[in-house]
Amino acid sequence: MWSGPRNLSTAMMYSFGNRADFAVWDEPFYAPYLATSDYDHPMKDEIIASHEANAETVASLCLDSIPDQKPHFYMKHMPHHMLDPFPRDWIRSCVNVHLIRHPARVIASYGNKRAQITSEDIGFQQQLALYRAFGGVVIDSADIRKNPKEMLQILCDIIGLDFDDAMLSWPSGPRPFDGVWATHWYDAVHKSTGFAGAEGPLPDVGEDHHLLQSVMPAYEEMAKDAI
Numbered sequence: 470m471w472s473g474p475r476n477l478s479t480a481m482m483y484s485f486g487n488r489a490d491f492a493v494w495d496e497p498f499y500a501p502y503l504a505t506s507d508y509d510h511p512m513k514d515e516i517i518a519s520h521e522a523n524a525e526t527v528a529s530l531c532l533d534s535i536p537d538q539k540p541h542f543y544m545k546h547m548p549h550h551m552l553d554p555f556p557r558d559w560i561r562s563c564v565n566v567h568l569i570r571h572p573a574r575v576i577a578s579y580g581n582k583r584a585q586i587t588s589e590d591i592g593f594q595q596q597l598a599l600y601r602a603f604g605g606v607v608i609d610s611a612d613i614r615k616n617p618k619e620m621l622q623i624l625c626d627i628i629g630l631d632f633d634d635a636m637l638s639w640p641s642g643p644r645p646f647d648g649v650w651a652t653h654w655y656d657a658v659h660k661s662t663g664f665a666g667a668e669g670p671l672p673d674v675g676e677d678h679h680l681l682q683s684v685m686p687a688y689e690e691m692a693k694d695a696i
Contacts (some may be wrong), residue, residue, distance in 0.1 A: 473592035565605030
């Protein structure tokens with residue numbers, strides 16, 4: 470599952486993670502991304518220390534045996550974590566799903582956590598590049614929030630997976646598969662027990678209007694292929 474931040478990505482991870490037949494891995498390349506780049510993220514040192522930080526090792530583990538001998542493995546990936554030197558051949562062996570969200574909503578939500586936002590931070594161009602290279606299924610978070618059961622049933626059918634009602638709700642609080650960064654980023658989803666309802670009007674992004682305009686073409690190209 471590929472998506473930028475603030476895209477409903479953690480809720481989707483909790484949805485699939487609530488199934489008995491899935492193991493889950495939260496942002497496998499986050500530590501390699503931080504260890505290899507000079508990007509300054511909250512909890513950077515703790516993330517690198519607590520998770521595997523070698524990109525080649527992470528790539529090999531993506532194709533290794535599934536933890537706990539589960540039949541399916543849900544990996545929550547951020548496109549901007551896939552720096553140019555990182556291995557990508559493993560992607561071809563996966564069922565790739567691209568979760569998208571209108572950039573105005575992403576920018577507004579991300580701005581609540583970080584004062585300065587760049588296109589690199591929210592990953593729209595990087596996600597489009599991965600979609601062009603490897604294909605996959607596109608699903609818009611707005612459609613999931615409007616009708617979670619219908620959209621998850623459609624998604625499961627497309628990727629050859631039986632739908633499970635367990636995907637529609639989960640216990641509140643953290644999950645054992647959360648990355649160490651959950652204490653900074655996952656406060657809202659930790660209070661949730663299911664998908665939030667449909668979203669209202671698009672927010673005003675104010676001074677970030679130039680950023681919105683720069684990433685809209687990438688979003689729109691993927692949105693036209695959404696299920």
